Amino acid sequence: MAMFNWLAAWLGSTRDSRLAALNPPVAPDSHKNVHTFMTPEAYVIINPKPPVTSRFEQSPDFRSNGDVARKIDLMVLHCTEGSFLSAVAWLTAKDDTLVSAHYTVSKAGHVVQTVGINDVAYHAGGTKEKPSSWRGRGNINGRSIGVEIENKNDGLDPYTPMQLSVCLWLALRTCRQNNMTAEQVVGHEDVDPGRKTDPRNFPWPLFRTSLAVHLSRPGGIA
Numbered sequence: 001m002a003m004f005n006w007l008a009a010w011l012g013s014t015r016d017s018r019l020a021a022l023n024p025p026v027a028p029d030s031h032k033n034v035h036t037f038m039t040p041e042a043y044v045i046i047n048p049k050p051p052v053t054s055r056f057e058q059s060p061d062f063r064s065n066g067d068v069a070r071k072i073d074l075m076v077l078h079c080t081e082g083s084f085l086s087a088v089a090w091l092t093a094k095d096d097t098l099v100s101a102h103y104t105v106s107k108a109g110h111v112v113q114t115v116g117i118n119d120v121a122y123h124a125g126g127t128k129e130k131p132s133s134w135r136g137r138g139n140i141n142g143r144s145i146g147v148e149i150e151n152k153n154d155g156l157d158p159y160t161p162m163q164l165s166v167c168l169w170l171a172l173r174t175c176r177q178n179n180m181t182a183e184q185v186v187g188h189e190d191v192d193p194g195r196k197t198d199p200r201n202f203p204w205p206l207f208r209t210s211l212a213v214h215l216s217r218p219g220g221i222a
Contacts, residue, residue: 046210048169049162051111057092059100063120072117072178074134074144075171075185076124079153079198080104087148088112098122101146103170109162111170121146124191132191140191145174153198164207171207172214182211 080087084106091100091114100121104112115121123146126132132140147170151157171185185208188196 045213046161046164046168046206048172048214049109049165050169051105051166052109052162054111054113056113057088059092059114059121060094061091061098061100061122062115063122065118065120070118070120070143072143072145072174073180073184074140074191075174075180076140076144076146076188076191077167077185077199077202078123078146078148078188079151079200080148081151081153081198084110084150087150088114091148101148103145104148104150105163105166105170106150107160107163109160109166111166115146117145117174123148124188126192126195130192130195134186134191145170149199149202151199153200155200159199159202164203168207168210168214171211175211175215182208182215185211 078101082090084104087104090097091104100115101123102113102115102117102121104114120141122141124132124140124144126140131138134140147167149159149163149167151159171182174180175182175184187202187204188198189200
């Protein structure tokens with residue numbers, strides 16, 4: 001609880017869409033067991049931790065929303081299918097793919113933000129023939145935050161405890177800011193079924209249960 005209160009106090013002063021520019025103070029024990037892999041049985045609950053390091057690198061591929069606040073009701077998790085550094089390089093390069101995301105999370109818990117949260121990133125649009133949707137509603141890019149997680153998406157590459165804690169930190173912050181529930185954090189496969197499979201083998205029951213527990217606690221993160 002002391003760790004959670006410490007995090008909540010810090011987050012209370014961190015409201016900028018660029019994740020405070022970032023370099024948050026290091027939480028106690030945040031560097032321990034960074035590369036230790038986990039199974040769903042390894043935790044009863046995941047605790048949120050801020051990024052070990054964070055920075056902003058602007059992607060050229062985004063749509064500005066100007067001064068109009070975006071209505072966000074989803075967070076979509078993806079897998080990079082490659083290394084953290086190669087994913088960041090790809091997401092910040094000007095090319096014909098026109099792919100972007102708001103955040104990329106490394107196995108060690110580092111985060112690079114490449115699109116401001118009030119701007120639209122191109123991470124889950126689907127195809128012209130079959131646009132992405134969730135529960136009967138489209139415009140996924142326009143109403144979501146996209147998070148790339150460093151993982152091969154082969155069903156074998158594990159997610160690290162630190163990686164999951166940082167992803168939970170991002171999800172908790174997003175849910176608090178947008179009055180979202182744990183069920184509104186979804187995978188790419190959920191909004192583009194049949195075409196996408198990421199994040200494969202993600203511990204959804206553990207992650208959503210942890211998120212719901214933290215959301216139910218007083219003293220919100222925003």
